């Protein structure tokens with residue numbers, strides 16, 4: 001599998017994921033990185049099949065249409081997402097890239113339409129989980145109770161060696177693992193829902 005994290009000036013991360021055998025590719029959160037993404041796709045002769053947004057915030061969806069016009073592909077987002085899409089997905093859905101399968105996990109909390117993508121022992125966490133942080137829940141549609149369940153009942157159920165690839169470069173390293181975050185991320189310390197709500201309320 002081909003996997004590349006792409007960062008532009010600023011802190012948004014985009015991702016190019018491809019099944020090398022078939023050449024089918026997915027771009028996650030084009031953001032403001034279209035030029036470099038298109039170069040990666042074109043230089044490797046990859047065929048863009050899906051442009052997937054981890055959620056509907058503009059800094060992640062920017063570039064959707066321009067990338068589609070240049071490289072093709074279907075714009076994919078959670079079915080309830082307000083952003084323009086060709087395909088709406090649900091929790092547990094899969095997106096095939098040749099023989100590589102990308103699994104969709106609905107992880108609301110930062111926004112109602114937040115999803116994480118799991119592929120080949122990697123999880124792309126959007127703005128749900130960062131290295132050393134979790135996403136904020138004080139923007140429109142944010143919900144700390146949902147964030148609690150997304151973090152503790154979904155993401156932390158993944159195996160410790162699952163690599164974590166966030167939507168922003170907010171941590172000391174650009175990537176991590178579930179095991180490392182479980183041990184070192186202060187937002188993932190053991191808390192009850194009530195304690196987590198209090199924690200998220202405290203600046």
Ligand SMILES: [Fe+2]
Pocket residue numbers: 055057110127
């Ligand atoms: Fe966001």
